[in-house]
Amino acid sequence: MATTIAEIQKEKQVGKRLRRREDPRLITGTATYVDDIQMEGMQYAAILRSPHAAAKIRSIDTKLAEKAPGVIAVYTGKDTEKVGAVPCGASLPGLRVPHHNILAVNRVYFVGHPVAVVVAQNRYLAQDAADLIEVDYEPTAAVAEPEKALASGAPAVHPEWPDNVAFTYHQDGGDVDKAFAQAEVIIKQRITSQRLIPMAMETRGVVAEFRAADRQLNLYTSTQIPHLVRTLVASMLSLDENRVRVITPEVGGGFGSKLNVYAEEALMGFLAQKTGKPVKWIESRRENFLCTIHGRGHVDYYELAAKRDGTILGIKLKIIQDVGSYLQLLTAAIPTLSVLMMPGIYNIPSIRADIVGVFTNCMPTDAYRGAGRPEATHGIERMVDILADELNIDPAEIRLKNFVANDKFPYATATGLMYDSGNYAAPLKKALDMVHYKKLRQEQAEARKQGKWLGIGISTYGEICAIGPSPATPAGGWESATVKVEPSGKVTIMTGACPHGQGEETTFAQIAADELGVSVDDVLVVWGDTAVVQYGIGTFGSRGTAIGGTAVYYALQDLKEKIRKFGAVLLEDDDVALADGKVTSKKTGQSKSVPEIAAAAYRAMKLPPNTEPGLVSTHFWEPPNFTFPFGTHIVVTEIDGETGDIKIRRYVAVDDCGNQINPLIVAGQVHGGVAQGLGQSLWEQAVYDDSGQLLTGELTDYAVPRAHMMPWIEAEHTTTPSPVNPLGVKGVGEAGTIGCSPAVVNSVVDALSPLGVRHIDMPLTPEKIWKLLRKGA
């Protein structure tokens, strides 16, 4: 039996398809999400929101609401004016930052703008009373589309500024004028990435509890960034940061939408302070559609210069970014990520990018899965396909021709990045083999003769992950970890990351199990409580394992050194080795297990020289660079000539995210990423009408992918370790989304190319396709 345990311990845990350690509570319904929190005397808040996209508030009458049954208090913007503004974390030269009150004062700027809040004994009574508030609005002209908002004479979203330009940004790399002068062919195309709704299954929610005697605010919130929420909400409420405790219980998905600080987080803190009792607010799905950040919202104008042999010389890109009515935490920073990624994985020596961020009377846009990179990847991958078509070169061949070659890494891009490692042809070749590319092209030629629409779409994407080195991020780009070996030998990891579905409770335990030679079951991973965990940044930008995991790795290295030192004392031998969960004397062959050493380290009868008692180590890891995963997605589509319906016959994804800690989890991330990419490609779009009403304000009107809509995803991988971190990992959370949309659109455009179709904007609804089939391009 003992031998068996030793053998199990020797087996490496990293790289295994372990089922997740967080799952037992999730599959039994015993996990605690924010809405599951109950407290003695808890009150409920309901928020009254603006039905107008732009209006002056003439007056608010709360008298009836105040007298309604069960109502404790009603507040409006006048009451909360002293609370600090909802923070904008991005900084760009000349950025116009509107003052973002937590409740509207005098004016509303988008449908859903919070106007008043009711606190009542239960959520039914709170909602009843909110319905009794009378607001006298004077509606003003609204604008909901960025290009219309830029036109002269457009209504000013923020009347204090004469136009709707929130910011402009310019970047040049290489000699782009020369590239276009030398070009033998220039391709121009307008490409949009439509507004999307992140739609995490769990809406946002906050529970706030204020202990007046201690001036202590406990804030339970569904967020990806608990420590940043603590710092910023403390500042908004003028509380001491060390007396604000943010607790992130189970989080039901985020996808970037909870990488933010929202008005409601400070508002609940305000209400708990005012009423002296705990307050809960749970966002309704309708509110989630209206008032949680949206993603994308790009209109891009591309120009690409190339030689007739397919060599790409340069790109010019003008991005019109729909900012929405306010700047949320990272709103203005997102399109700059698009600029960084605009050359894709090609050797393109020159670029020019101009961004204009435009205010509209809509919900602000911000980071949604991929955040700026899907837009860039969609653009370059579409442009490369259009170029291939123009020059009559096979789309796979033109990509191989322009890839950054394997011997060029680390590779400096014209946009100022340093790609860490890559073997771009490998996943492309693997994916081509998987679909039997040559045979498929022959089949396509045959199908065309028979009047059938068969398309093959390739996307060879690259992305920026492990966001990111601190100088490149608005709030610090490192991550922290504390690893403790408890007196019993059990291991506790406290991570500054904040997983919400990514499985870090499992992957971090796998890393620790290998380093210490203990069982995965002996490791506990803790996160999301600012009173327990050292300061951290959070989980977003595919950074959890690549930065958070690396911080764990380095903390473990410190700890291993300590364990060896304590082992040496116990074994009375300076020459010891730590392996398989025990320290062994090289002289005598005697050994002490990690639990034995831990007990001695805390008992502290005999300390090694210059060593503190206990076995605890904290590491804050600053990454020297981003990581750059890549891959190829190939989509084979069949289009119904009668209805315009698109059937995905094959979806092949070959991703390279470096080393994989847990391939089962990696596959899950890819599948989920692809689902959101397909959502954007085929179905999803947040539509505002001209008056700023969100027409897709519910799940009835916003087409989130359901099980029967999804194709089978054939997920494979290649492995090119990252040199940026010792684990060799790159990150995979956003890869599926980033790789997906251009493969789908390229496939459908390829199918319809006999009609002269060159580009179609997403989502590729049957209606759009049907019209093209009727009319041609």
Next chain:
Amino acid sequence: MGVASHFDRRPGAPNARPLPIPLSSPSRKRPDFGIVSLANSLCWGYAVKISCKINGKSYSNEVEPRLLLIHYLREVLHLTGSHIGCETSLCGACTVDVNGKAVKSCTMFAVQTDGANITTIEGLAMDGKLDPMQEAFWNEHGLQCGFCTPGMIIASKQILERHPNPSEDEIRHGLTGNICRCTGYQHIVNALKAAASAAQK
């Protein structure tokens, strides 16, 4: 199940009586939102006694007629395993088993379940032993954030009851009422296949 009968229980009806502290006042003049508002106003301030069996245990409570089943489970009984993802019966996170049928508990009033036999996610694992469907979701990585999972598991069990050896198509169409935003459904499909083949053995 006694579904429709409770709608008739107006003030003065035999087993409807005012709560000691009115939850809300029926006398207050309210903006008229039409028929729903009218129906609500007729039941305001009154509670109806219901009895039902949930996860094998009997419960008896006085509830407002407008109280949704999901709120009854979560807020009155503190059975918080079933989640609220939309309140409009579109996402399936609140799916529970009512008298053998998977039902979205946000589209049912608590009063409609008088006499019903209900199973929620909390009732599946017995004596520390997971239900085979829970086990399958765990083994196949059929969940990520876990928020849709309780409803997804209840719905999945019903699919296998209807199709003991389901095709992929039957699984996918069976899951249409339940949204998962994390997994892309593929590992959920695998979980159902695994649970089906385990049951065949």
